[in-house]
Amino acid sequence: MSLFGDGRCRPWGWPVTGAHRTGWTILAVLGGTALVLRAADALPGLVSAVPRGMHVCTTLAEAEARTGLHLDGLHTALGDGYATVDRIATVAKPAPAVSVTLRPANAAHGEVTYFRTTGGEIPSLLRSPLPAFHVIEVELGSGRTASLRAATTDDDTVCQDLEWSEGRGRAALRTHGRTVDLLRLARRLVEGGP
Amino acid sequence: MGRLAAESILHGLVAASAVMAILAAGGIRDAKARLRFWLLAIAFPVGFTPLIAALAPARLDDAFRDQWSLLSGSHFAFLRWRDTKVSTVGVSILAATGLLLYLRDLLPFLRDLVRSRKRGPPLTAVPDALARSVATAAAALRTPEPKLHFLDSPHPILTCRGWRRPHIVTSTGLVDRLSADELDAALAHEVAHARRHDPAFGWVLMLVRGFFIFNPSVQLCARAAVHEIECRADEDAAAANGGPEPVLRSLRKLAGGSHAEPTDHGPRLLHGFRLAAVDARCRSLLDASRAGPPPRWALPATALGLGVILFFTVA
Numbered sequence: 001m002s003l004f005g006d007g008r009c010r011p012w013g014w015p016v017t018g019a020h021r022t023g024w025t026i027l028a029v030l031g032g033t034a035l036v037l038r039a040a041d042a043l044p045g046l047v048s049a050v051p052r053g054m055h056v057c058t059t060l061a062e063a064e065a066r067t068g069l070h071l072d073g074l075h076t077a078l079g080d081g082y083a084t085v086d087r088i089a090t091v092a093k094p095a096p097a098v099s100v101t102l103r104p105a106n107a108a109h110g111e112v113t114y115f116r117t118t119g120g121e122i123p124s125l126l127r128s129p130l131p132a133f134h135v136i137e138v139e140l141g142s143g144r145t146a147s148l149r150a151a152t153t154d155d156d157t158v159c160q161d162l163e164w165s166e167g168r169g170r171a172a173l174r175t176h177g178r179t180v181d182l183l184r185l186a187r188r189l190v191e192g193g194p
Numbered sequence: 195m196g197r198l199a200a201e202s203i204l205h206g207l208v209a210a211s212a213v214m215a216i217l218a219a220g221g222i223r224d225a226k227a228r229l230r231f232w233l234l235a236i237a238f239p240v241g242f243t244p245l246i247a248a249l250a251p252a253r254l255d256d257a258f259r260d261q262w263s264l265l266s267g268s269h270f271a272f273l274r275w276r277d278t279k280v281s282t283v284g285v286s287i288l289a290a291t292g293l294l295l296y297l298r299d300l301l302p303f304l305r306d307l308v309r310s311r312k313r314g315p316p317l318t319a320v321p322d323a324l325a326r327s328v329a330t331a332a333a334a335l336r337t338p339e340p341k342l343h344f345l346d347s348p349h350p351i352l353t354c355r356g357w358r359r360p361h362i363v364t365s366t367g368l369v370d371r372l373s374a375d376e377l378d379a380a381l382a383h384e385v386a387h388a389r390r391h392d393p394a395f396g397w398v399l400m401l402v403r404g405f406f407i408f409n410p411s412v413q414l415c416a417r418a419a420v421h422e423i424e425c426r427a428d429e430d431a432a433a434a435n436g437g438p439e440p441v442l443r444s445l446r447k448l449a450g451g452s453h454a455e456p457t458d459h460g461p462r463l464l465h466g467f468r469l470a471a472v473d474a475r476c477r478s479l480l481d482a483s484r485a486g487p488p489p490r491w492a493l494p495a496t497a498l499g500l501g502v503i504l505f506f507t508v509a
Contacts, residue, residue, distance in 0.1 A: 026496055
């Protein structure tokens with residue numbers, strides 16, 4: 001059955017001329033093309049749980065190229081305890097930002113995620129908001145202070161965020177491990193700085 | 195360069211799919227209009243893609259890709275197969291398909307070119323009936339009478355050649371095979387090609403295909419354009435002869451008919467393709483005789499809409 005088969009638009013019965021038919025066809029095809037392209041673009045995000053706007057990088061160099069941030073000193077600053085980079089993700093908007101998840105080399109340390117942005121705030125696409133029940137200011141050395149916030153997650157573990165200013169941008173660490181490890185890592189990063 | 199080639203392929207596929215859907219769903223049967231639509235589908239990957247790459251480099255920024263684009267190739271970058279991006283594998287397969295499609299047409303084209311350059315059958319005096327037929331067709335199509343070369347050959351030869359001054363080549367074999375009105379129709383078809391300088395246009399298309407050898411959509415759209423050029427000449431011939439019937443009969447007879455043996459001892463499969471193409475031309479001629487051209491704004495509207503869509507489609 002054709003929508004315009006008998007010279008009338010089926011649902012409403014309006015008369016349809018050849019020009020009408022061509023016009024509606026062009027509109028439908030171009031609109032359909034745009035929708036198909038947009039749906040295809042959403043597929044990778046659905047398959048890999050990578051939301052639109054986030055890029056998963058394979059190397060720190062690729063993340064540096066995408067964001068313009070210097071990350072090559074990250075391994076040195078964190079030491080041998082965090083030898084393996086597990087996942088690197090970047091976003092471009094509202095300001096370039098990166099998150100690097102570091103897997104601990106031994107069970108003594110918890111998994112840590114390092115965040116850095118050139119903007120004023122770390123995007124929620126990279127770091128999910130943490131409803132803090134406890135926020136304190138801590139000294140990191142070199143006259144720099146950081147805010148430490150802690151919250152319980154759905155699985156009743158304690159998640160801690162440590163965030164400080166890094167030039168015009170911000171840097172942060174998130175871990176489910178011990179506070180002392182978090183502070184030690186932050187001091188190394190501030191002093192040795194990636 | 196690789197990204198630009200990938201974007202050319204992506205844009206070509208989108209443009210060709212959209213044009214194909216518009217032609218089919220919009221009921222556009224007029225060969226001249228269809229030809230313009232196919233040329234538009236070629237123009238996007240050939241001209242528009244390099245143009246926007248040069249004029250709008252900001253399209254490649256992550257911010258544009260993530261916020262504005264309809265589709266971005268970078269969003270598929272994490273899909274890998276043995277340390278190779280899946281998108282790279284896909285583009286390579288499409289490029290190889292483009293190359294095969296080009297060779298599929300280039301090799302017979304070169305074979306015919308070499309044969310025509312060799313000493314062919316001897317030229318002979320043009321029969322008065324043929325000369326009159328060409329003159330009548332030229333008058334009906336309001337074009338200068340093209341030169342006619344008549345070969346003494348048992349094969350039914352009929353072609354329009356010549357880059358600057360197109361001329362018609364035919365043979366005694368053709369005259370033996372076709373009736374008088376079919377011969378008039380067949381010659382009118384070639385006069386129509388000469389009138390529009392289609393041989394030169396065919397060379398330009400082959401050249402564009404050669405430059406975009408990696409792009410399968412350019413190859414397919416160029417083939418579709420050539421088909422429409424033939425249909426357009428069929429329509430002109432039908433108009434010059436007062437109806438499509440003689441054109442249809444001459445087409446079917448020269449193609450060998452649906453139950454006939456292949457005429458040039460070529461592979462049977464190719465003969466099948468040729469018959470299918472002739473059937474499509476016959477259907478197109480009958481459809482065109484019933485349908486009018488689309489409104490004049492249809493092509494610019496499609497170009498504008500596709501231009502906007504493709505601007506926001508980044509490889």
